[in-house]
Amino acid sequence: MARVLPRPRSPLPAVRRWYEDELGWPTTGPDPVELLTGLRFDVLEMPADAGDAVLRRWPRLGPVALLRTAPDGKHSGDRPKLLIFIAAGGAEELPGILEWLEWGTLTPDLTARGAGGRMPAPALPTSASAVSPPYGFGSREAAGWVRPPRSGYEVENSLPTTGIGAGIGDGGGVPDLVRLVGAAATECHRARLLRARNGQSNRACGDQPLAFSNASRMSAGTRPRSLTL
Template sequence: MSAWQRNDDSAGIPSGRNPGLRGPGLRSAGIGGSGVRGSVIHATVGRSSAGLSRILDEQDGQHATEVTPAGAGWLASAAPYPRSALSLWESQPTAPTVLDCGSVFDVVNVPAIFGRRMLDTLWSEGPGSGPVAGHRGRMLLFAAPGTAQRLPSLLHWEEWGDAVPPLLCHGPGDAVTVPSLTSSVPRSGPRWLVAPDTRHPWLPGPEVLLWACVRAARAAAAPAAGAGGLSIFTSADQGAKVYDVSRRR
């Protein structure tokens, strides 16, 4: 059981911090953090990535929505043939692609508005997030492998299933459309909201996303509950401690 601390709203906050936050890891627009442009892609990527690295290095390094060479190497590692994926991206850097879930990452697919609440909570009160993409009114949160199987069960066990909009959890056997590596695509298509910029990005697990879902659901229900907000406890349990299910990195 992880250690929690409580804030003024009596809601648990993971007690650690993601070491990549405000470091050379993931960058999010309006949020502290810096990416290292021109990072050397992992050795398994191979020399064929040199052209792709040059293309990505030419982008403006301040854009959180653009993938770095190291981030491209991480995405390619989810493909059956990483070098072939990198070669394709080198010739078509503005084209989205489809990658398998379950080995390198899972994806939690949520409605855009609810996803924005989750993302705001993760960055303002939690450990940050992994890569995040937007597509067709949905938000795709990249998560640790195994999340797709466990998160729905945790929501059901915590009895928050009805308060959270339908989640599409993509794991082994599923595939998702990944935005292009560059930002020169129509905003109506898939796009990065938080782009991968490191070879081994930190990915939230099911417990962290459960916490974010609960906080987002409470925020959505608070206006209807009056000035006092919505308590996660019944009237008989108002003094109870929040159960610890997560940890900041």
Template sequence: MSDWQWHTWPGGVPESASHPYPYAQYPTPDGADWLASSSAFPRSVRALWSARPTAPSVLPCGTAFDAVNLPALFGRRVLEHLWSAGPGSGPAATLRGRLLLLAEPGTAARLPSLLTWEEWGPAVPPVLCHGAGDSVALPPPYSDTGHGRSRWLVAPDTRRPWLPGADVLLWACVRAARAEAG
């Protein structure tokens, strides 16, 4: 993996680290600004990160992003389908044995009904959607990989990252369910 694909913070990335997706492992300063912009008090969020750079963050959904929370194995399959069949994913992280995909605002309201309409039933495991009025815990923006419990798989790297909508995530879930069933 070339150096331009890694954005490291103090402490660096271990030499043995491998990354299956072509994006930064840590949020860039622009990506961290975008994450902070989801809060009504972005300066307070950045101050917290300055004081406790390795602490996970709890950020509100519904303005800058929604979050789709998937079981780890199924989530990895969805993420693989997003990257192999296109169009890629927005920021994605693992946290407490689950995979969080950040999606465009409004996705949390639409995706559950689209999955129900597709009638995939038990083939698609429970998908938790977090939208307006919800908050999610996200990995710390500036930590090393030693925590293991939470980390960025695809970190935000711009002030306006591309985020998948409900339609894109629906078909990624359907493709992952078909692959699992087949």
């Protein structure tokens, strides 16, 4: 009597297998694969032009991903976004940190994805230590790595967070979450004003009044705390 062998399971997509097996990050969806936020990490989301300035300040900050707004590589009028990975729970702290830094709702471009959220899984880096330059991934991917995580490394232990043991970012190291949010809010505000001055502001989000510039706020005695961090 012929022996019936069990049918092999369908192999996971390479991108999903890398994230789950190598990094231990939960994913969802066969195509496209997405990373679940709020479990191992949260992410700060900001326009890429503002994010680039943040990365220049902290060269060892990571992981960082670049998110396209359309899978075909066309931005459809929107700007690409930079996603900076932070410790899980940081997304819930963002509104309070912005309020304490006296930014309030002045930085609508700075948001976060946390518990219950998800993000497109960036295309696999060419190697575990590879660093892809901004905008340097294929046009069909929805997201790509700017500073990828390393396999076999507990990346969550070095993500920006608050509380005891949080870094301060001196010497280009990893900053604590408050310093990171302060810098990101400043750069988002500065980039928004620059786009408005150059006639490139996103009308769908509304223009931020120039009266809220840092110079005018300092002259009015409402200098943001973030500028003193």
